[in-house]
Amino acid sequence: MTEPLIQLKHLSKFFPVDTDLLGRTTSLLKAVDDLTLDIFPGEAFGLVGESGCGKTTVGKMMVNLYQPTSGEIWFEGQDLAKLSTRARRGRCCDIQLIFQDPYASLNPRMTVGDIISEPIRINHLVRRDQIADRVGYLLNAVGLSANYRNRFPHEFSGGQRQRVGIARALAMQPKLIVCDEPVSALDVSIQAQVLNLLSDLREEFGLTYLFIAHGLNVVKHISDRVGVMYLGRLVEVASKRELYRNPLHPYTKALLSAIPVTNPEQRTKRILLEGDVLSPIDPPPGCRFAGRCYAKAGCTGCACESEMPELVEVSPGHFLSCYLFDEGRRVLAGEVS
Amino acid sequence: MADNVLLEVRNLSTDFVMKRGTVHAVIDMSFTVHEGEILAIVGESGSGKSVASLSVMGLLQPPGRVVSGEILYKGRNLLKLSRGEMRDIRGNHISMIFQEPMTSLNPVYTIENQLVESVQTHMKLDKKAAAARAVDMLRLVGIPSPEKRIKDYPHQMSGGMRQRVMTAMALSCDPDLLIADEPTTALDVTIQAQILALINELRGKIGMAVLLITHDLGVVAETADRVVVMYCGQVVEEATALQLFERPLHPYTLGLLRSIPTMEDSDADEPLYMIRGMVPNPLNMPKGCAFFDRCDRRMERCRTEMPPLYAAAGRRLRCFLFDPDRTGAAS
Numbered sequence: 001m002t003e004p005l006i007q008l009k010h011l012s013k014f015f016p017v018d019t020d021l022l023g024r025t026t027s028l029l030k031a032v033d034d035l036t037l038d039i040f041p042g043e044a045f046g047l048v049g050e051s052g053c054g055k056t057t058v059g060k061m062m063v064n065l066y067q068p069t070s071g072e073i074w075f076e077g078q079d080l081a082k083l084s085t086r087a088r089r090g091r092c093c094d095i096q097l098i099f100q101d102p103y104a105s106l107n108p109r110m111t112v113g114d115i116i117s118e119p120i121r122i123n124h125l126v127r128r129d130q131i132a133d134r135v136g137y138l139l140n141a142v143g144l145s146a147n148y149r150n151r152f153p154h155e156f157s158g159g160q161r162q163r164v165g166i167a168r169a170l171a172m173q174p175k176l177i178v179c180d181e182p183v184s185a186l187d188v189s190i191q192a193q194v195l196n197l198l199s200d201l202r203e204e205f206g207l208t209y210l211f212i213a214h215g216l217n218v219v220k221h222i223s224d225r226v227g228v229m230y231l232g233r234l235v236e237v238a239s240k241r242e243l244y245r246n247p248l249h250p251y252t253k254a255l256l257s258a259i260p261v262t263n264p265e266q267r268t269k270r271i272l273l274e275g276d277v278l279s280p281i282d283p284p285p286g287c288r289f290a291g292r293c294y295a296k297a298g299c300t301g302c303a304c305e306s307e308m309p310e311l312v313e314v315s316p317g318h319f320l321s322c323y324l325f326d327e328g329r330r331v332l333a334g335e336v337s
Numbered sequence: 338m339a340d341n342v343l344l345e346v347r348n349l350s351t352d353f354v355m356k357r358g359t360v361h362a363v364i365d366m367s368f369t370v371h372e373g374e375i376l377a378i379v380g381e382s383g384s385g386k387s388v389a390s391l392s393v394m395g396l397l398q399p400p401g402r403v404v405s406g407e408i409l410y411k412g413r414n415l416l417k418l419s420r421g422e423m424r425d426i427r428g429n430h431i432s433m434i435f436q437e438p439m440t441s442l443n444p445v446y447t448i449e450n451q452l453v454e455s456v457q458t459h460m461k462l463d464k465k466a467a468a469a470r471a472v473d474m475l476r477l478v479g480i481p482s483p484e485k486r487i488k489d490y491p492h493q494m495s496g497g498m499r500q501r502v503m504t505a506m507a508l509s510c511d512p513d514l515l516i517a518d519e520p521t522t523a524l525d526v527t528i529q530a531q532i533l534a535l536i537n538e539l540r541g542k543i544g545m546a547v548l549l550i551t552h553d554l555g556v557v558a559e560t561a562d563r564v565v566v567m568y569c570g571q572v573v574e575e576a577t578a579l580q581l582f583e584r585p586l587h588p589y590t591l592g593l594l595r596s597i598p599t600m601e602d603s604d605a606d607e608p609l610y611m612i613r614g615m616v617p618n619p620l621n622m623p624k625g626c627a628f629f630d631r632c633d634r635r636m637e638r639c640r641t642e643m644p645p646l647y648a649a650a651g652r653r654l655r656c657f658l659f660d661p662d663r664t665g666a667a668s
Contacts, residue, residue, distance in 0.1 A: 260555025
């Protein structure tokens with residue numbers, strides 16, 4: 001088996017939200033809690049969850065915008081936290097980020113050419129006299145005309161701006177690109193264009209993607225494997241085919257059934273989740289989903305509300321964090337499988 | 338379906354006159370909403386769907402202006418009403434919920450304050466009765482322990498809860514028509530499913546009609562009875578939801594539906610269908626069909642001539658493919 005390109009080992013990120021008089025933290029927002037994940041070279045890994053589940057925080061830790069509270073990030077066999085600042089910065093070139101909002105992520109006072117060439121200049125990626133060629137090449141690669149280099153972001157539509165953002169990420173010749181909801185701000189007809197572009201670029205440049213999204217339908221198109229997050233925890237990881245055909249976690253099932261289908265005859269009896277997502281501030285012990293779980297009753301004697309279920313492999317490549325499928329527990333509970 | 342027409346919009350055109358030129362945001366739009374019906378207006382950003390709904394509500398801000406057409410609500414032309422009369426229509430007869438539940442509520446007043454205010458403005462109730470009604474409305478939209486939550490400020494509630502409060506406010510005066518402008522766009526999918534189920538349920542419970550403005554064809558398929566598809570300010574297709582999703586006919590509708598990543602089980606990783614190109618600049622619209630540049634099935638005629646709305650295949654379509662005079666009309 002090939003070595004993973006990037007490994008997240010027990011990664012956590014807590015934000016202090018409240019302190020007492022002495023400045024001691026009294027309240028923690030657990031954005032990401034003990035997340036372990038491998039992403040392999042050439043793969044597109046989809047990370048799905050609702051707002052506030054920590055998926056963006058994972059992305060930001062990978063590109064070094066956040067420091068993990070605990071846990072390690074290994075990239076090509078190196079622990080990123082152990083690298084010197086200089087080496088770490090070099091590694092940053094290998095991991096790039098595409099932002100969600102193409103209106104906010106481009107400097108309105110810089111031309112598109114400057115936006116794309118800035119990282120090239122700073123990191124001395126090509127010789128000075130070749131920068132212009134490189135920018136033209138990158139613009140073409142994302143489907144824009146090289147003549148656009150002297151235009152400003154406001155002259156472009158949302159889809160075109162997102163292409164500029166992609167070109168800027170590509171400028172660093174990265175190995176891994178973290179795509180943080182790259183199409184959720186775009187219109188449907190433009191979404192398809194950008195998704196197809198990302199697929200093409202992946203083949204052309206041999207890229208690996210971490211593709212973050214809040215809906216399972218967008219991820220389905222581009223990903224090889226999919227992970228579902230809920231309140232800072234991974235609840236299910238499986239290959240795309242397995243996850244969509246055989247979702248096991250109650251939350252994954254609810255997410256899948258919440259996607260509106262474009263067939264009025266199939267206005268299905270969907271799984272309607274009660275209530276809202278819990279606050280990630282000082283979450284209770286036990287399964288984070290327990291408060292909204294509709295399958296909880298089906299596993300009497302489970303520790304859903306007192307103990308966090310581990311992420312275990314239930315079938316090859318299919319990881320799940322739910323007591324419903326935890327053999328040992330079911331036996332304990334007197335349930336014969 | 339009820340035959341009673343509640344709202345009829347006839348040949349509505351709305352312009353935005355600006356220094357750089359005039360944008361025709363809504364062009365010659367006609368549609369009807371029947372009692373108890375959910376009509377969806379679908380389109381991408383800039384298609385004029387929100388402007389159309391604001392025109393109906395009389396909430397259009399300058400430079401926006403209705404330049405022609407009629408908006409008949411139970412036979413009365415809303416465009417001819419005085420401000421006072423229009424205020425009476427809004428809330429009592431037609432009410433609206435907006436896209437952003439975060440910004441549509443006043444952050445410095447409690448939910449109770451805001452709900453009671455709208456109830457008292459439109460109904461002759463004393464404070465106590467109005468407060469009781471407010472609690473009832475919150476219960477109706479499925480907010481748990483409404484007696485307690487009514488004392489909350491908007492920031493103490495989640496997005497889904499706020500959208501429920503907005504809905505409660507809109508429904509508090511028993512409107513006959515609810516205009517919902519992207520009611521779920523700012524919400525997570527599981528919360529979206531809750532709100533859509535709520536709108537559907539309320540429609541059944543209190544028998545109001547809903548004009549649903551959205552860009553999401555999935556949301557339309559889930560809720561609507563009939564659908565109006567807009568592109569660049571014009572109606573391009575109007576059909577029942579069943580017709581439209583079973584067999585979209587206008588090239589734009591077809592493209593939109595095909596470009597949504599489906600959840601169907603397909604192993605082939607074929608690229609998504611995409612509509613090429615971009616929406617034309619509203620200040621510089623092409624002479625012929627607005628969809629010409631992006632269309633798969635364009636003809637020479639489309640470049641210079643604007644297709645009218647044809648009645649074909651039990652629906653309305655703006656495309657020369659469905660011109661009855663065309664020899665060998667499209668199947």
